[in-house]
Amino acid sequence: MKLFCSQKDLDYALNIVNKAISPNNTLPVLNNILIKAEGKKLYFSSTNLEVAISCFVDADVRSEGSITVPAKLITNYVSLLTDEKVELNVVEGVSLSVNSSSSHTKIKCISADEFPLIPKVEKGQEFSLKLEEFNQAISEVVFAASLNTTRPVLSGVFLKSGVDGFKVVATDSYRLAEKTLKASKSPKEDVACIVPARTMMELGKILGKSDGKEVKVNISKNQILFSVDGIELISRLIEGKFPDYEKIIPKGKKTKCEVSVEDLSLVLKRVSLFARENNNSVKFSVTNDGKLTISSEETKVGEEKAEVMVKVEGENNKISLNSQYLLDVLTYIDDDKIYFIVNDNVSPACIRPFEREDYVYIIMPLKV
Numbered sequence: 001m002k003l004f005c006s007q008k009d010l011d012y013a014l015n016i017v018n019k020a021i022s023p024n025n026t027l028p029v030l031n032n033i034l035i036k037a038e039g040k041k042l043y044f045s046s047t048n049l050e051v052a053i054s055c056f057v058d059a060d061v062r063s064e065g066s067i068t069v070p071a072k073l074i075t076n077y078v079s080l081l082t083d084e085k086v087e088l089n090v091v092e093g094v095s096l097s098v099n100s101s102s103s104h105t106k107i108k109c110i111s112a113d114e115f116p117l118i119p120k121v122e123k124g125q126e127f128s129l130k131l132e133e134f135n136q137a138i139s140e141v142v143f144a145a146s147l148n149t150t151r152p153v154l155s156g157v158f159l160k161s162g163v164d165g166f167k168v169v170a171t172d173s174y175r176l177a178e179k180t181l182k183a184s185k186s187p188k189e190d191v192a193c194i195v196p197a198r199t200m201m202e203l204g205k206i207l208g209k210s211d212g213k214e215v216k217v218n219i220s221k222n223q224i225l226f227s228v229d230g231i232e233l234i235s236r237l238i239e240g241k242f243p244d245y246e247k248i249i250p251k252g253k254k255t256k257c258e259v260s261v262e263d264l265s266l267v268l269k270r271v272s273l274f275a276r277e278n279n280n281s282v283k284f285s286v287t288n289d290g291k292l293t294i295s296s297e298e299t300k301v302g303e304e305k306a307e308v309m310v311k312v313e314g315e316n317n318k319i320s321l322n323s324q325y326l327l328d329v330l331t332y333i334d335d336d337k338i339y340f341i342v343n344d345n346v347s348p349a350c351i352r353p354f355e356r357e358d359y360v361y362i363i364m365p366l367k368v
Contacts, residue, residue, distance in 0.1 A: 178360050338351055
């Protein structure tokens with residue numbers, strides 16, 4: 001294998017496929033990136049056996065071939081090159097020579113024959129989503145997925161299409177986030193699947209750097225393929241039935257507060273300093289005089305009570321919530337104002353953006 005390509009393209013491709021490399025791989029070859037020169041392209045692939053990412057760049061290929069290169073080493077090395085043109089050349093069978101005008105290096109590799117086959121996703125239900133909207137949906141939802149894998153369905157993100165739009169949902173059973181999108185190209189039949197949250201996080205990083213306009217999605221029996229701008233991400237799906245979550249989204253609005261995200265975040269961060277010793281339990285009290293009072297119980301470090309000015313519709317109300325769950329949503333949504341909706345102290349609190357109706361976030365109450 002011998003070829004020439006630009007440092008910029010090489011750096012871009014290596015950073016993309018690096019997202020599928022896990023730090024705790026047991027097989028040494030899974031710490032490597034498969035590089036394959038063919039035709040006028042240089043192809044890159046990586047996998048951790050759960051997620052696989054592939055992409056390609058243009059290259060001046062003098063002789064075709066393939067090799068697997070240590071991911072961390074090659075990525076860090078190429079990022080430090082300043083030359084526009086880089087030569088890659090397989091030497092002595094399993095070493096890669098990386099040459100530029102001012103540097104010459106040789107990296108020990110592993111044969112491409114040892115690299116696992118990247119699975120081909122069978123043609124299933126295909127549809128497309130607008131890249132910007134889908135990327136926003138991922139960031140506004142994925143943080144609510146469970147980090148505990150004892151209930152696998154809760155450690156994933158639920159994708160579901162229907163008459164009322166395409167929904168992206170995550171829950172850890174204590175809080176839930178749902179975002180509704182419109183598909184730019186709808187599937188022929190309704191689809192529903194659970195994608196590992198880690199896959200969605202890595203996809204979000206890729207979408208955030210992409211210049212593409214659309215994300216193509218192909219869902220087969222137990223795999224999903226996301227395609228954007230020449231990049232392909234394949235992931236296994238989580239088996240199981242996602243909770244029938246729509247039943248627990250509150251329909252009533254006994255108390256509805258319009259509040260500034262910035263003001264609420266600032267007060268919550270202060271109160272949280274004192275609530276950490278009490279499992280982040282914070283009391284919220286809404287009164288008709290336009291005040292939302294947020295307070296902590298007295299703990300070893302002290303206590304805090306603060307007020308936020310709000311516009312209130314409805315009756316006075318109280319609820320206790322995990323402050324971190326509320327801070328999380330305030331961090332990930334871009335809105336300036338939200339509605340904070342409470343029915344009573346045993347029903348979930350509801351967060352909705354002030355100027356749009358495509359997102360809802362609920363938090364289960366804490367026992368007082």
